[in-house]
Amino acid sequence: MSSAKSLVAKPWVWSFLGAIVVWLATIIFTGGYGAGGMVTAALSLAVFTVIVGVGQMFVITLGPGNVDLSLPANIGLASAVAMKVMGGSDSMILVGLLAALACGAAIGAVNYLLIWALRIPPIIATLSASFIIQSIDISYGRGLQIKPPAGFADFANLQILGIPVLAILTVLFTVGAAIALQRMIYGRSVLAIGQNIRAAWLAGVNVGRIRFLTYTLSGALGGIDGALLAGYFRGANIDIGNEYLLASIAVVVIGGTSVAGGKANVPGVWGAALFLVLLLTMLNTFGVSAGVRLLLTGLIIVGVITAAGGQKAVR
Amino acid sequence: MTAASIDTTARNSAERGALARARLLRGLLPALSLALVLIAIAWLNPRAISYFGFSLMLNLAIPIALATIAQMFVIAGNELDLSIGTFVGFVGCVTATWLRDAPLVGVLILLGSIGVYALLGALIQLRNLPSIVVTLGMSFVWQGLAILVLPKPGGKAPDWLLSIMALKPPFVPFPIIAALLIGLIVHFGLMRTSYGVILRGSGGNPAALGRAGWSLVKTKIVLFSLAGLFGVLSGMALIGITTSADANIGNGYTLLAIAGVILGGGEFVGGRVSPIGAVIGALTLALAASPLLTFMHIPPDWQVAANGAILIIVLAARVLISRRER
Numbered sequence: 001m002s003s004a005k006s007l008v009a010k011p012w013v014w015s016f017l018g019a020i021v022v023w024l025a026t027i028i029f030t031g032g033y034g035a036g037g038m039v040t041a042a043l044s045l046a047v048f049t050v051i052v053g054v055g056q057m058f059v060i061t062l063g064p065g066n067v068d069l070s071l072p073a074n075i076g077l078a079s080a081v082a083m084k085v086m087g088g089s090d091s092m093i094l095v096g097l098l099a100a101l102a103c104g105a106a107i108g109a110v111n112y113l114l115i116w117a118l119r120i121p122p123i124i125a126t127l128s129a130s131f132i133i134q135s136i137d138i139s140y141g142r143g144l145q146i147k148p149p150a151g152f153a154d155f156a157n158l159q160i161l162g163i164p165v166l167a168i169l170t171v172l173f174t175v176g177a178a179i180a181l182q183r184m185i186y187g188r189s190v191l192a193i194g195q196n197i198r199a200a201w202l203a204g205v206n207v208g209r210i211r212f213l214t215y216t217l218s219g220a221l222g223g224i225d226g227a228l229l230a231g232y233f234r235g236a237n238i239d240i241g242n243e244y245l246l247a248s249i250a251v252v253v254i255g256g257t258s259v260a261g262g263k264a265n266v267p268g269v270w271g272a273a274l275f276l277v278l279l280l281t282m283l284n285t286f287g288v289s290a291g292v293r294l295l296l297t298g299l300i301i302v303g304v305i306t307a308a309g310g311q312k313a314v315r
Numbered sequence: 316m317t318a319a320s321i322d323t324t325a326r327n328s329a330e331r332g333a334l335a336r337a338r339l340l341r342g343l344l345p346a347l348s349l350a351l352v353l354i355a356i357a358w359l360n361p362r363a364i365s366y367f368g369f370s371l372m373l374n375l376a377i378p379i380a381l382a383t384i385a386q387m388f389v390i391a392g393n394e395l396d397l398s399i400g401t402f403v404g405f406v407g408c409v410t411a412t413w414l415r416d417a418p419l420v421g422v423l424i425l426l427g428s429i430g431v432y433a434l435l436g437a438l439i440q441l442r443n444l445p446s447i448v449v450t451l452g453m454s455f456v457w458q459g460l461a462i463l464v465l466p467k468p469g470g471k472a473p474d475w476l477l478s479i480m481a482l483k484p485p486f487v488p489f490p491i492i493a494a495l496l497i498g499l500i501v502h503f504g505l506m507r508t509s510y511g512v513i514l515r516g517s518g519g520n521p522a523a524l525g526r527a528g529w530s531l532v533k534t535k536i537v538l539f540s541l542a543g544l545f546g547v548l549s550g551m552a553l554i555g556i557t558t559s560a561d562a563n564i565g566n567g568y569t570l571l572a573i574a575g576v577i578l579g580g581g582e583f584v585g586g587r588v589s590p591i592g593a594v595i596g597a598l599t600l601a602l603a604a605s606p607l608l609t610f611m612h613i614p615p616d617w618q619v620a621a622n623g624a625i626l627i628i629v630l631a632a633r634v635l636i637s638r639r640e641r
Contacts, residue, residue, distance in 0.1 A: 065583065067447065118630045121583045123395070127570060128630075131623025139616040246451045259445035291462035298455030305448050306438065 012256045014308070015271030019278050026282040036162060038281055044157075044164040044232070046273040051170060051225045052244050053251040053269040054177050055218035059122075060252050062214055063194045063261035070111055070126040071222045071248055073133035075241025078103045078226030080141035083148055083236040090151035097227050104223015105216050107133060112215040116208065122215075137238050146236045156231035166228065171270075178266035190214060194261030246301075247276060254304050341636045345579045345592040348629050349599045352607055359610035366488055373490035374556055376601035377480075378403070380494050381549035382568045383575035383597040384501055384590060385542040390576050391505070391588045392538040393518045394439060394446035398454035399546055399572050402428070403565030405461040406550025411470025411560035414551075418473070429543035436539025440532045454569070461562040468561035472554045480555030494594050501590035514538055518586025574626050575600055599625065 023042075027035040052071055059068045078100040086096035107129065114125035148156075158165040181187035189210045192200040201207050225244070230236035253259055254275065255268025279300060283293045356372075357364045363372060382403055389396040406425060414421030435453065439446050482489045505511040516524045517534035525531050549568070554560055577583075578599055579592030603625050604618050613621075 114627065118627070118634050120630050123583065124573070124577055124626070124630070127573060128623040128626040131570070131574075131626070132620045135617045135620030135623075138619075139614070246455070249448060249451060253445065253448050259448065289463070289466075291459045291466070293459070294455045294462065295459030298452045298457075298459060301452035301455070302449055305444055305452065306442055 012265050012268030012271050015255050015268050015275050017271075018254075018304070019271055019275040022275060022278040022282050026278070026285050029282075029285060038278070040159065040162045040164065042274055042277045042281060043167040044159075045277045046270070047164065047166045047170045048225055048229055048232070049244065049247045049251055049273040049276065050174060050269055051221050051228070052218075052248040053255070053273060054174060054266065055221035056248040057252045057255075057257050057264050057266070057269055058181075058190055058214045059218045060249075060257060060259060061190050061194045061261055061264040062211060063197060064259075066122045066261065067249065068108075068111065068126050068215065068218045068222075069123060069245065070107060070130035070133060071218070072241035072243075072245045073130040073137065074104055074107045074219060074222035075226035075229065075244055076236075076238045077107070077133050077137040077140070078223035079230035079236035079240050080137060080146060080226075080238075081223075082227035083146035083230050084141075086149050086152060088147060088149050090149045093149055093152045093155075096152075097224065100223045100227035101220050102223070104226070105220035107222070108216040108219020109212070111219060112212045115211075115215070134238075141236065141238060146230070148231045148234060148236075152231045153234045156228055166232075174266055174270060181264055181266060186210065186213065191262055191264065194258075194263070196262075247273075250301055251276065254301075254308065256308075337636055341633065342580065342589075342592075344629065344633060344636070345589075345595040345599070348578065348625070348632075349595050349602075352599055352603050352625075356602065356607055356610060359607075363606065363610070366486070369491060370483075370488040372602060372606040373488065373494075373598065375553075376490050376598050377493050377497075378549045378553035378556070379568065379571055379575065379601050380497055380594045380597040381545050381552055382565075382572040383579070383593045384497060385545035385549060386572035387501075387576045387579075387581060387588050387590060387593045388505075388514075388538045388541040388545065389446070390573075390581055390583065391515055391518050391586050392436075392535055393521070393584050393586070394535075394538075395573070395583075396450045396542060397447060397569055398450040398457055399542070400565045400567060400569030401454045401457040401461065402543075402546045403550040403553060403568050404560075404562055405457040405464070405565075406547050407554045407557075407560040407564050408461045408465040408470065408562055410476070410551050410554040411472055412465055414476075415471055415473045425547050429540055429547060432543025432546070433536045433540040436535040436537075437532055439539075440535040458562065458566075465560055465562055468559065470560045472558050472560075476551060476555040477558060480552065494598060498591040498594035501594075505588075505590055510537075515586040515588070518584070518588075571597075571600055571622070574622055578626060578629055 019042075023035075023038065026038060027033075052075070056068055056071065059066050081103045082096040082100035085099040086092045111122070111126050111129050114120065114129060115122050118125065147153075156166060160168070179187075181190070189200065189205045192203065192205055193207055193210060197207060222241075226236075226241060229240050233240070251269050251272035254272035255270075256265040257263060257268065279297065280293070283296055288296070353364075362368060382399055386396055386399055389399075406428065409421055409424050409428075412421075413424055435449060438444065439449055480489075484492060505514065513524065513529055514534055514537060517529070517531055517538070521531055524534070550565065553564065557564070575596040576588065576593050578596030579589055579594070580596075581588040581593060600622055603621050605615070608615070608618055608621055
């Protein structure tokens with residue numbers, strides 16, 4: 001009984017519950033048809049949101065005002081870089097992935113450089129950076145139909161018994177992220193900075209280094225996400241990352257991470273990502289128009305935030 | 316009085332002088348950056364500096380300036396509106412359809428949308444919600460509504476709106492007069508009235524303001540309603556220029572508006588904003604993004620980057636000045 005109570009108290013339970021409710025509503029509507037396929041599709045799409053969501057989670061946990069707005073531009077550029085480096089040949093897949101990772105990490109490092117050198121709020125730093133990245137992407141990837149190598153596209157779409165391989169790998173990655181957050185010096189330092197940056201500094205946390213690492217991590221995850229997206233959708237384009245600005249922030253907040261910083265939750269990111277993807281699937285299944293779908297998505301996000309919010313910031 | 320104390324007084328006044336100079340320089344920074352962009356344009360293409368040239372180059376500056384003012388009100392209360400762009404697009408779609416075909420319904424819809432902004436302000440304050448997430452969600456709502464109002468690009472602006480935006484006053488181009496009017500009116504309201512001080516105070520020190528007996532819910536509602544009002548004006552002005560609408564027409568304005576406020580000397584926290592600076596910031600972005608690049612023969616690919624680069628350069632200059640302020 002007490003274990004059930006402590007389970008309900010965990011913030012991430014609600015996001016999974018939401019995902020299950022939406023899934024049930026859809027299969028009741030279809031009369032049970034496509035229930036399994038829906039889970040498979042949801043898992044493969046949620047992966048991309050989870051990867052950037054984890055990066056965004058670490059950034060947001062650093063405290064009020066910390067958010068990475070450059071993720072969409074980053075994903076767009078990294079997808080183009082990966083596809084160009086791979087050049088359609090299977091032997092270059094690993095090199096291409098590393099190039100996307102390096103491209104993303106470099107963007108993250110530049111973000112922190114701007115924050116540190118100009119002493120400006122991260123929102124403005126990542127915003128200015130995203131303007132410039134967007135232009136680089138437009139100029140770099142223009143007029144080219146960039147397709148992934150067949151091997152890479154197949155890998156991104158590979159399934160074992162209905163479970164996407166990428167989803168399995170991402171689960172392993174998120175387990176690693178959860179351990180890093182709760183059990184390693186890096187994660188504890190991020191939490192400490194988010195709770196009180198001055199106290200963390202006085203306690204000997206190297207605040208600058210941790211913040212640098214966090215923005216670089218977020219950038220690197222954006223980069224790898226871009227490469228994987230281009231593989232999954234069999235092609236890179238500039239707008240490929242656009243929806244991940246809202247999605248990355250929304251999954252962090254819906255998943256039970258505090259926007260005021262200092263409190264993070266990795267499982268919640270998965271629950272919230274599945275919830276968002278299944279929500280879209282449900283609205284598509286109901287056959288609503290694009291306008292209604294956007295309207296309902298927005299209203300549900302605002303509604304969930306309103307229901308989940310209300311906790312006072314510590315300071 | 317001992318020699319030592321005279322020495323400190325002298326040093327203090329010298330320091331104060333340096334501080335005042337740094338503050339002045341910081342206050343002038345937005346105007347300086349605009350002047351710099353204008354000089355660059357004049358040097359590259361002297362013919363652009365004319366009545367006709369300015370009318371053309373600053374054509375889209377009015378809606379950008381209005382959207383920037385809307386964002387400024389939200390930032391003054393320590394919040395951020397990531398939905399202003401799609402809101403401007405929604406207003407544009409209503410303007411090009413309902414406001415022309417059934418003016419009364421159109422006006423009611425627009426007033427209602429300002430009401431939604433007021434509600435959002437109340438919701439964010441009462442439930443202590445992160446405005447970034449709420450407004451990101453709302454950006455989907457406005458976009459969805461815009462598509463429902465106008466599924467395909469089209470519609471037509473009301474004739475009275477078209478004639479207002481096509482005004483050709485003598486000597487000074489219309490966009491410049493409009494920008495001056497917007498800046499001065501908002502400056503008076505926010506910087507020179509006693510309730511304006513309270514509004515800015517709600518961003519500067521909300522706890523103190525609350526203890527002094529002012530309602531923080533009310534200040535947030537007023538700030539968000541003003542943002543909604545200026546968002547409506549921005550959408551109408553935009554349609555008055557483009558004559559027809561599209562559900563995605565305002566999407567770029569969210570980031571432009573934030574950039575404009577910051578360029579104009581606004582700070583993210585603490586209620587430190589400047590209406591005139593914000594208008595100047597919007598003009599700088601409007602000029603630098605397209606006319607300047609065109610004259611420099613830089614392909615339009617780099618337009619967005621120009622906005623980012625200007626933002627970074629101005630912020631870097633501000634850091635240099637602030638360092639002296641200390």
